[in-house]
Amino acid sequence: MKKYSTAVDMWSVGCIMAELLAKKPLFNGKTGADQIDKIFKTLGTQTETIWPGFSELPGPKAQFVKQPYYLLQKRFPAASFTGPPVLSELGFDLLNKLSYDPETRITVDDTLNRDWFREVPLPKSQDFMPTIPPQLGTGMFKEH
Template structure:
């Protein structure tokens, strides 16, 4: 989860929801969503899919322990393009409800991520 890569020592069940989102992405595409080699490369892989975080995406991320050590390239989000197109194979697309669930599991800010209880009650199911 990004908060761990950015050096936060305190974390919550949001890391588990991030993992669920990464697994959902892998199931849909047949390959790891963020296949990085080491922590900095892992962050680059996340940014290449989710785009560069903003203060609206993750208030306070600039105050995380590793923020100054990370050079974030300004990148727009590719998540919608990746999962709302034929990119996931054979003309299959993720419904708007499915995309909403995925994007809420992969929110930059752990406080903004969907909880397990909310996810189980999500309209995609």
């Protein structure tokens, strides 16, 4: 049985957060197997300890090189002199809560209550989005 929940969306949120910070794709696989390999190289190879029930998931079981668990912090060092992105401890703590196991993954409400959203620099107001009034008679919505 396939199961979809907001935990799937939260996985995507974590990937997008990491990509915005790194200014490049987090897992840039060319095939499905390459994608999984890249995920495992960053987050570690799946085990029953990390994700209870993982071995019972449907689908083919491929053999991957065993990778140490959770090397994401290497992608976002605490300090840098060379210019790569830097993520604060609070930001890394939030990213770390976006775990493999959807049952233990952080929820939307818990995410929004994390201290990372209150540290300097503070997020900008939602008022920064421009509003453009529709104009009849121009563009693809031209009246005939």
